[in-house]
Amino acid sequence: KAGVTQTPRYLIKTRGQQVTLSCSPISGHRSVSWYQQTPGQGLQFLFEYFSETQRNKGNFPGRFSGRQFSNSRSEMNVSTLELGDSALYLCASSRVAGATYEQYFGPGTRLTVT
Amino acid sequence: DQQVKQNSPSLSVQEGRISILNCDYTNSMFDYFLWYKKYPAEGPTFLISISSIKDKNEDGRFTVFLNKSAKHLSLHIVPSQPGDSAVYFCAASAPFGTASKLTFGTGTRLQVTL
Numbered sequence A: 001k002a003g004v005t006q007t008p009r010y011l012i013k014t015r016g017q018q019v020t021l022s023c024s025p026i027s028g029h030r031s032v033s034w035y036q037q038t039p040g041q042g043l044q045f046l047f048e049y050f051s052e053t054q055r056n057k058g059n060f061p062g063r064f065s066g067r068q069f070s071n072s073r074s075e076m077n078v079s080t081l082e083l084g085d086s087a088l089y090l091c092a093s094s095r096v097a098g099a100t101y102e103q104y105f106g107p108g109t110r111l112t113v114t
Numbered sequence B: 001d002q003q004v005k006q007n008s009p010s011l012s013v014q015e016g017r018i019s020i021l022n023c024d025y026t027n028s029m030f031d032y033f034l035w036y037k038k039y040p041a042e043g044p045t046f047l048i049s050i051s052s053i054k055d056k057n058e059d060g061r062f063t064v065f066l067n068k069s070a071k072h073l074s075l076h077i078v079p080s081q082p083g084d085s086a087v088y089f090c091a092a093s094a095p096f097g098t099a100s101k102l103t104f105g106t107g108t109r110l111q112v113t114l
Helices: none
Strands: A005-007 A010-013 A019-024 A031-038 A042-050 A053-057 A064-068 A074-078 A087-097 A100-105 A109-113 B010-014 B019-025 B032-038 B045-051 B056-059 B062-067 B072-077 B086-093 B102-104 B108-113
Touching: A005 A087, A010 A019, A019 A087, A019 A109, A031 A074, A042 A064, A042 B102, A074 A087, A100 B032, A100 B045, A100 B086, B010 B019, B019 B032, B019 B086, B019 B108, B032 B062, B045 B056, B045 B062, B045 B072, B072 B086
Parallel strands: A010 A109, B010 B108
Antiparallel strands: A005 A019, A019 A074, A031 A042, A031 A087, A042 A053, A064 A074, A087 A100, A087 A109, B019 B072, B032 B045, B032 B086, B056 B062, B062 B072, B086 B102, B086 B108
């Protein structure tokens, strides 16, 4: 079974620009979450989408937004990029199966803001 | 407020011996606990999870133990192999409806020596 895929894998943008990252979850998984990973802050939850609706949101400014499509694919958008937005952005898809909960991560998109 | 803590930043274990990675949490409402393995510049790899209604879950060489009264969980890897060398994160998920919002510990670097 294919894993979580993310595109692009690497991006270089300049301050003030905007960027869109894409994520395809594991087939059958309806929940997609986004995380930001930085050396200083570790892994931090951005938001989660389930059945095209944002179900949870972390403590990030409104410049960070996302959406989910009917096929469960998700996009994340960051507007007015700042230097501090340079990070590894990870997407994860998850499912609950009885007493088991599994959340699988994609390889990430490395965003560098210059 | 660090709700999930991994107090040992690093651990060194000889090949073939048992590796025990520990994690403490403060929020008794966490529903599921997950363990991940991570290499630099890659997304976390899901290893094993446990529901808060259980005290043990086993999958191959990996066993997770949960002690709810102590708010403590541990991951046992037996036998340890050199390929297990990586950073290990524990994560906790909030109750139903917010389960996908994982809170991560700061990680423990495991080194398996020959």
